[in-house]
Amino acid sequence: xxxxxxxxxxxxxxxxxxxxxxxxxxxxxxxxxxxxxxxxxxxxxxxxxxxxxxxxxxxxxxxxxxxxxxxxxxxxxxxxxxxxxxxxxxxxxxxxxxxxxxxxxxxxxxxxxxxxxxxxxxxxxxxxxxxxxxxxxxxxxxxxxxxxxxxxxxxxxxxxxxxxxxxxxxxxxxxxxxxxxxxxxxxxxxxxxxxxxxxxxxxxxxxxxxxxxxxxxxxxxxxxxxxxxxxxxxxxxxxxxxxxxxxxxxxxxxxxxxxxxxxxxxxxxxxxxxxxxxxxxxxxxxxxxxxxxxxxxxxxxxxxxxxxxxxxxxxxxxxxxxxxxxxxxxxxxxxxxxxxxxxxxxxxxxxxxxxxxxxxxxxxxxxxxxxxxxxxxxxxxxxxxxxxxxxxxxxxxxxxxxxxxxxxxxxxxxxxxxxxxxxxxxxxxxxxxxxxxxxxxxxxxxxxxxxxxxxxxxxxxxxxxxxxxxxxxxxxxxxxxxxxxxxxxxxxxxxxxxxxxxxxxxxxxxxxxxxxxxxxxxxxxxxxxxxxxxxxxxxxxxxxxxxxxxxxxxxxxxxxxxxxxxxxxxxxxxxxxxxxxxxxxxxxxxxxxxxxxxxxxxxxxxxxxxxxxxxxxxxxxxxxxxxxxxxxxxxxxxxxxxxxxxxxxxxxxxxxxxxxxxxxxxxxxxxxxxxxxx
Amino acid sequence: xxxxxxxxxxxxxxxxxxxxxxxxxxxxxxxxxxxxxxxxxxxxxxxxxxxxxxxxxxxxxxxxxxxxxxxxxxxxxxxxxxxxxxxxxxxxxxxxxxxxxxxxxxxxxxxxxxxxxxxxxxxxxxxxxxxxxxxxxxxxxxxxxxxxxxxxxxxxxxxxxxxxxxxxxxxxxxxxxxxxxxxxxxxxxxxxxxxxxxxxxxxx
Numbered sequence: 001x002x003x004x005x006x007x008x009x010x011x012x013x014x015x016x017x018x019x020x021x022x023x024x025x026x027x028x029x030x031x032x033x034x035x036x037x038x039x040x041x042x043x044x045x046x047x048x049x050x051x052x053x054x055x056x057x058x059x060x061x062x063x064x065x066x067x068x069x070x071x072x073x074x075x076x077x078x079x080x081x082x083x084x085x086x087x088x089x090x091x092x093x094x095x096x097x098x099x100x101x102x103x104x105x106x107x108x109x110x111x112x113x114x115x116x117x118x119x120x121x122x123x124x125x126x127x128x129x130x131x132x133x134x135x136x137x138x139x140x141x142x143x144x145x146x147x148x149x150x151x152x153x154x155x156x157x158x159x160x161x162x163x164x165x166x167x168x169x170x171x172x173x174x175x176x177x178x179x180x181x182x183x184x185x186x187x188x189x190x191x192x193x194x195x196x197x198x199x200x201x202x203x204x205x206x207x208x209x210x211x212x213x214x215x216x217x218x219x220x221x222x223x224x225x226x227x228x229x230x231x232x233x234x235x236x237x238x239x240x241x242x243x244x245x246x247x248x249x250x251x252x253x254x255x256x257x258x259x260x261x262x263x264x265x266x267x268x269x270x271x272x273x274x275x276x277x278x279x280x281x282x283x284x285x286x287x288x289x290x291x292x293x294x295x296x297x298x299x300x301x302x303x304x305x306x307x308x309x310x311x312x313x314x315x316x317x318x319x320x321x322x323x324x325x326x327x328x329x330x331x332x333x334x335x336x337x338x339x340x341x342x343x344x345x346x347x348x349x350x351x352x353x354x355x356x357x358x359x360x361x362x363x364x365x366x367x368x369x370x371x372x373x374x375x376x377x378x379x380x381x382x383x384x385x386x387x388x389x390x391x392x393x394x395x396x397x398x399x400x401x402x403x404x405x406x407x408x409x410x411x412x413x414x415x416x417x418x419x420x421x422x423x424x425x426x427x428x429x430x431x432x433x434x435x436x437x438x439x440x441x442x443x444x445x446x447x448x449x450x451x452x453x454x455x456x457x458x459x460x461x462x463x464x465x466x467x468x469x470x471x472x473x474x475x476x477x478x479x480x481x482x483x484x485x486x487x488x489x490x491x492x493x494x495x496x497x498x499x500x501x502x503x504x505x506x507x508x509x510x511x512x513x514x515x516x517x518x519x520x521x522x523x524x525x526x527x528x529x530x531x532x533x534x535x536x537x538x539x540x541x542x543x544x545x546x547x548x549x550x551x552x553x554x555x556x557x558x559x560x561x562x563x564x565x566x567x568x569x570x571x572x573x574x575x576x577x578x579x580x581x582x583x584x585x586x587x588x589x590x591x592x593x594x595x596x597x598x599x600x601x602x603x604x605x606x607x608x609x610x611x612x613x614x615x616x617x618x619x620x621x622x623x624x625x626x627x628x629x630x631x632x633x634x635x636x637x638x639x640x641x642x643x644x645x646x647x648x649x650x651x652x653x654x655x656x657x658x659x660x661x662x663x664x665x666x667x668x669x670x671x672x673x674x675x676x677x678x
Numbered sequence: 679x680x681x682x683x684x685x686x687x688x689x690x691x692x693x694x695x696x697x698x699x700x701x702x703x704x705x706x707x708x709x710x711x712x713x714x715x716x717x718x719x720x721x722x723x724x725x726x727x728x729x730x731x732x733x734x735x736x737x738x739x740x741x742x743x744x745x746x747x748x749x750x751x752x753x754x755x756x757x758x759x760x761x762x763x764x765x766x767x768x769x770x771x772x773x774x775x776x777x778x779x780x781x782x783x784x785x786x787x788x789x790x791x792x793x794x795x796x797x798x799x800x801x802x803x804x805x806x807x808x809x810x811x812x813x814x815x816x817x818x819x820x821x822x823x824x825x826x827x828x829x830x831x832x833x834x835x836x837x838x839x840x841x842x843x844x845x846x847x848x849x850x851x852x853x854x855x856x857x858x859x860x861x862x863x864x865x866x867x868x869x870x871x872x873x874x875x876x877x878x879x880x881x882x
Contacts, residue, residue, distance in 0.1 A: 024808070032811065082798055106802030106810065106817055113815020113855070114800070120859045123815045125808040145705055146738035150773070152765030154788030158685065160765060161781035165772020167765060208777050231844075233681055233787070237710045238799075249708055599733070599748050600741045617708060656708055658735050 020046055020105040021127040023058075029066050032124055036099050038073045039124070042091065042112065044081035044104035048147065051608035051629055058103050062126060073098055079623055080612045081108030085246050086621060088115050097121075105129040145658045147609050157221060162213060164205035169220075171198035178217045240472075244484035247619040248472045249652045251407050251573065253446060258410045258530050263418060263538045266553065268315055268343065272544035273325050273336040273584035274300065279375040280382045281307030286337060292319045295348040297521050300337055303370070309383040309587075310373040312521040313339060314542035316346040326580040328547075328569045329381075329588060336584070339544070353519045357429055365433050365516060372515035373522045373587075377507035378476070379570055381588040384512065387502050388433050395500050398436050399485060400427055402443040402450060402506045403469055403476030406571025409591045411526035412506050414538045416443070416450035420457035423506055426513035434502055437463045440485050446471040473573060474650040478503045480619050492646050507590075528591035529554050532565060545585045547578070550592055558594060566597045573651045602654075602662035614653035614663065620646050624653035624663050631666035639670035647671070681710040682764050682784035684719060690783055694723040696757035699749065700783075701771065703763030705735035716762050716783070728752050736767035739774070746774050753778060806877030812869050814855035821848030827873055829865070 021044075023029070033039065043058040059075035078090050081104045091112065094100065099122040102109045106129045113123040151170045159177065160167060169175045173191035180199035183190035187200045206212060240250070277283035284301035294300055294313040301311040320338045327334040357365060370385035378401065400423075404412040416423060427439055441458065443451050445468050458464045467485050469475050479490045481503060488499040496503050504512075507526060514520040523543055530536045534555035541550075547567075551558055558565050559581065568575030570590050614624035622643050630638040647667050654663040702716060720727065729752045736742050746753065753759060759775060761768045762783040772780035801820040809818060809827065819825050823841035830849035833840035839847050856862045 084798070106804070106808060106820075107798060107800060109808065109810045110800035110802070110815055110817060111798070113810065117855060117858055122859050122861055123810070125810040125815075128806050128808045129802050129804040130806065146735055146741075148737055148739060148766065148770060150737070150766045150769035152769070152786050154681075154765070154786045156683075156785045156787040158765055158768070158782040158785045160768045160772065161689070165769055165780045167769060205772075205776060209779050211779065233683075233710055237681070252713070599731075600744050604740060604744060606738065606740060613708070658705065658738065660735075660741070 020044075020048070021103065021129050023062055023065060023103065023127050024125070026065050029062075029126060030068070032101075032126070033066055033068050033071055036071065036122075036124070038095075038098045039071050039101045040073055040095055040098045041075040041101045041103065041126070042081070043075065043077050043102070044108045045077055045079045047080060047610045047612050049610055050147070051610050051625065062101075062103060079625075080615055082111045083612070083615060084111050084115065085242065086615065087111060089621070091115065094119075094121070099124055101126045103127045145611055145613070146606075155220065157218065159218075162217065163202045164209055164211075166198055166202050166205060168198060168202065171195075171201075177220060178215070179213075241616070244470045244472060244475060245480050245619055246621055247617045247652065248474060248480070249617050249655055250471070251473060251655065253471070254408045254530070255410055255413070255446060257408065258528055258536050258538055259413060259447075259449075261410075261414075261537045263411075263414050263526055263540050266539040266541040266545065266550075268341055268345075268542055269545050269549045270341055271320070271546065272314055272339045272341065272542065273546060274311060274314065274339065274544040275325070275327055275334055275336045275584070275586055276301050276311060277327065277330070277334055278311055278373075278381060278543070278587040279307075279309040280380060281305060281309070283334070284308060284311050286322060286335070288319050288322075288337060290319055290321050293317070294319060294339060296345045297351045297523060298348040299350070299371075299373075299521070303373075303383070307383055307386055309375050309385075310371065310521075311337075312373055312523050313337075313348075314523040314544050315339060315341040316344055317342040326583045328578060328583045328586060329576055331576065331579075336544075351519045351521075353517050355517065357516050358432070362433050362435070365429065368516055369433075369512060372511075372520070374508065374511050374515055375522065375587050376505055377511060377525055377587065377590070378505035379574065379588050379590050381586075384504070384508055387497075387504070388430075393497055393500065395434055395436055395497065395502055396438060397486060397501050398427070398431055398434055398439045399481060399496075399501055399503045400439060400441045400506060400509060401476055401478075401481060401503050402441060402447070402454070403481065404447070405444060405471075405473045405476040406573055406575075406590070407473075408530045408593050409528045409571050410530075411528045411538055411590060413447045413450050415506055415510055415526055416447070417453045419510060420453045422513045423454070423509050424457045425517065426509035426511075429512055429516050430502075430504060430509060431463075436502075439464050441466045442469050442481055442485050443467070444469045444471045444475055473652065474619060474648070477619065477648050477650055479648065492643070522587060525585075525587065525589070527585065527589050528593075530591065531594040532556070532596060533592075533594055541585055541589075543585055543587055547581045547583050547585075547592070550585075551581070556594060564597060566595050568593045568595070573655065574649065600660060602660050602665075605661050606659035608659055608661060611658050613656045613658060617652040617656050619650060619652065620648055622647060624667070627666050627670055628661045628663055631670050636670050636673040639667075640674045644670045645674060681706070681787050682712065682762070683787060684712050684715045684762075685783060685785050687719070690760065690781065691723075693758045693760055693781055694726045696726060697728050697755065698726050699728050699753050699756040699759045700730045701736060701745070701759065701761045701763065701767075702730065702732050703734060703736040703761070703767045704732065705737065705767075706764065707734075712784070728756050736761070736763050737770055739770055742767075742770050742774060746771070805873065807871075807874060812864050813852045814859060814861065814864075816848060816852045816855055818848055818852065821846075821851065828868065 041059050063069055081087055101124045102112055103126045109125050153169050155169055168177055173189050184197035187197050189195040189197050282305040285304045286301045288300045296316045298313045299310050300313045303310045317340045320340050322335055322337050324333040325336040366385055366388040374384040376382045402416055474480055478496055482488050482501050490499055511522050524540055527541050528538050567578045572593055608625055608628045626642040627639050651664050731745055733745050758779040760781055760783045761771050765786040768782040803819045805819055818827055823839050824831055834847035837850050839845045
């Protein structure tokens with residue numbers, strides 16, 4: 001049934017076809033150089049080719065060719081020159097009053113010409129686009145995103161249904177639509193004797209499928225080409241790329257599965273596994289031993305070090321043991337306190353509210369937040385009290401992050417719908433501790449109920465701004481959020497503190513409220529359970545609840561056919577894939593998402609073809625293709641050169657990669673290796 | 679850049695009266711893909727659909743082979759395979775399934791700029807002899823409806839093209855650009871040479 005053909009081989013054979021430009025002839029270049037006194041050269045590193053070798057400088061070829069070599073005052077190689085946003089940043093420091101020569105296809109030249117228009121700099125084309133029907137820029141014929149032999153002319157009236165999947169417009173030299181011209185000899189085209197006549201191929205294929213062409217054939221409507229409708233689509237697509245921040249992706253939201261389900265209390269389990277490391281930083285030191293009786297909310301592990309957080313018992317009962325369990329975030333064995341629940345929920349005497357927090361000093365409140373083990377609940381688990389320490393730099397804005405940009409997840413959304421007053425109360429506390437007056441509450445547009453509910457709660461309070469953010473992943477990432485709400489840019493390797501901002505997730509705010517007003521340590525959190533579970537929902541769950549209890553409660557058959565499913569802790573984009581179910585909920589568990597394994601994943605990865613999509617979607621404006629290239633060759637220093645340390649691991653590049661390269665894994669490895677060296 | 683739109687309903691409706699297998703390709707979704715329209719269309723015609731394969735990058739043969747192999751039984755039982763993707767995806771699937779009837783569910787339209795990169799305002803026609811030197815970096819071939827190389831036709835009204843009044847006249851834009859960079863002299867010198875169409879034909 002299958003016709004086998006080898007893509008890789010084909011790609012190499014047709015490498016030349018994907019050349020986008022070539023230098024103009026020598027005499028033409030010399031003529032151009034005579035007109036100018038100096039020239040700065042920009043060359044494009046090309047696209048759509050198998051990324052196999054490190055680039056040689058196209059500029060060197062140019063300099064070799066021309067006569068007046070000393071007129072060249074510098075050169076710059078840029079990836080994807082036609083990407084206006086990134087090119088604009090790279091060409092900011094060009095030499096004054098020097099014309100720019102560009103070695104690129106026509107798109108790159110036009111892009112740069114537009115960018116330097118206001119600087120009154122002349123742009124000179126040093127190369128011609130290569131006229132080829134296989135080229136991605138050609139109007140005559142297009143190939144897809146992957147390098148293959150099939151082409152599409154984008155005629156807007158697809159004939160492939162009629163012809164059995166062979167395109168008469170691209171493959172027939174005369175673009176005939178109603179049958180062969182009759183000029184073919186030995187089934188070869190009369191225009192190009194090396195090519196097979198596509199109409200003969202079409203009839204052969206129709207015969208195989210036992211059908212005939214239905215006449216009359218629809219006449220081709222050339223008016224469809226580039227109509228205003230397409231212009232509109234193009235404008236929308238263009239705007240979507242850059243709204244709020246550069247890059248980002250729009251995965252299917254799937255929020256409708258759980259967005260209207262109220263938060264439900266998850267029944268407490270018989271045994272709970274409470275990990276000692278539930279936060280970024282040093283693991284906490286256990287305060288209990290095997291056989292100890294613990295109460296609900298009792299501190300069972302003390303924070304050790306500056307960046308660390310305490311851990312509390314989520315139930316009352318007996319400590320059975322402290323044993324090694326698979327940590328769901330770190331994916332290696334870590335010590336966890338195993339508690340046998342006595343189901344009495346006897347409260348620890350430490351649980352007492354501080355109703356008059358308004359008169360309490362800041363230091364006391366910070367201490368309380370530390371004492372109650374509050375960490376960032378958005379997934380990163382950064383200890384919150386560290387953000388509350390009196391910083392060296394002044395802070396003027398508190399951003400409350402209610403974006404929840406990951407698909408499927410609705411825990412924060414439900415929290416804002418059901419507990420707006422408590423969240424507002426929490427914001428007041430955080431505002432007092434940080435000593436800021438202005439608060440920005442940022443919620444994505446796809447949560448109208450949450451926006452409505454928060455709007456009502458905030459009312460006319462001074463200093464509060466509720467911002468509706470565009471629905472785009474990763475809108476909820478700290479750095480993106482700061483950029484899209486305040487227009488401030490966090491410096492490379494910096495923290496939000498550097499631009500005077502503290503970002504707190506709504507879940508974190510809610511737990512601050514509980515810690516201060518009710519005295520309750522962080523022992524419960526909201527999670528979303530969604531995907532292929534029979535019973536989906538938003539659950540208020542105790543930290544330490546084993547995964548197997550969730551499977552049972554939500555009726556999943558994952559334990560039986562493990563290979564067909566993919567379980568992620570967190571959302572589908574940044575979530576951590578779970579392979580060992582002998583684990584438990586931690587403070588950073590935002591959700592449990594069960595999906596069917598995709599048929600094609602990173603195990604079938606191809607080589608990079610420099611399609612540039614990863615560059616297009618990277619919100620940090622990095623060039624992830626180089627991490628694939630250098631990462632697979634273990635050249636970690638090179639990855640650092642290309643800014644791997646700035647990566648926020650949002651996974652956009654991997655989501656969009658047309659070759660299915662496991663970019664996030666490579667990036668994590670590169671970061672690890674870079675840290676080991678320095 | 680390939681973008682797709684749903685075919686006129688009367689062209690594909692009749693396939694759904696029989697048993698069909700459906701492929702939806704999400705590869706270029708970040709650029710444009712009429713996901714909602716397709717979902718609505720499929721939802722209304724559920725009865726004939728044996729199975730739906732949600733895939734990405736059908737144009738990559740290595741990937742499409744896997745999709746087809748995993749669904750081989752269902753595809754064999756179907757009367758037609760409807761592919762919602764660009765023309766390239768349809769061609770790849772039909773090459774792999776020569777004995778099956780493979781039909782496109784979408785029309786593929788043309789967009790300026792490179793596929794895979796941001797949709798651009800400018801376009802390159804690959805004439806093989808770049809004129810951008812003499813036009814301040816605005817291409818007369820792609821921005822003039824008449825592909826004129828030696829100046830405006832004179833038919834523009836209020837700066838708009840006489841062929842399509844929604845489009846700005848390319849030659850006025852060229853003149854304005856050259857004036858900003860103090861090079862309008864280029865137009866007087868008229869260095870334009872005659873276009874050599876053979877360069878394209880050779881390429882093809």
